Amino acid sequence: MGHKLTPFITGETIRERIDVLGREIVQSYENNEEPLVCICVLKGAFLFFSDLIRRVDRPMEVDFVRLASYGSATSRSEDVIFSKDLEVPIEGKDVLVIEDIVDTGHSMDFLLHVLKRRNPKSLKICALIDKHERRETGVQVDFAGFNLSEGFIVGYGLDYAERYRELDGIYELSTDAGK
Incomplete structure (x- = not known):
């Protein structure tokens, strides 16, 4: 069985949208002189994170988390654990979590609950892809x-x-049963 990749969003379209997101984020935090803590959710968000933070023209600190779901390999698990935690303290700071995709919201809901216990000043989410129609939790992408x-x-x-x-754009993946 092979995979078929159908172009969905071009790299150029992604770059243009990231420019706009960068400006929106700067405007959202324009009244705060303190560094913004930008948290990359590994692995999927690393390219988006790298491109986005270069478009956010303001002081910042960066850090990384990695989440892992566990349970049956054949079903989606709602059980989430940290496999890499933050190193930067976030208490009293504005925090922006940068994720590749927020779908059902279970992983992000877990992460937000953990981060809220660390008393950030504010906590927002930026996601490359928001599948809000599939959301099973109250998570909102800012x-x-x-x-x-x-x-x-x-x-x-x-x-x-x-x-x-490594692909520059986003593609829809489908199974090509003929291969």
Whole structure:
């Protein structure tokens, strides 16, 4: 069985949207002189994170977290654990979590609860892809690159079994049963 990749969002369109997101984020925090703590959720958000923080023209600190779901390999798990925690303290600071995709919201809900216990001044989410129609939790994305309702997508950090992250654009992945 092979995979078919259908172009969905071009690299150029992503870069243009990131420019706009960068300006929106700067405007949102314009009355605060303190550094913004930008947190990258690994692995999927690393390309988006790298491009986005270069468009956010303001002082910042950066850090990384990695979440892991555990449970049956054949079903989506709502059980989430940290496999890499923050190193930067966030108490009393404005925090922006940067994620590749927020779908059902379970992982992000877990992360937000953990971060809120650390008493940040504010806590917002920026996601490259917001699948808000699939949300099963109350998680709200504050800055969304693109709103999608369906389709399995890869590229620009998003993967399927650790493949396709390196693609410049975003592609819809489908199974090509004929191969």
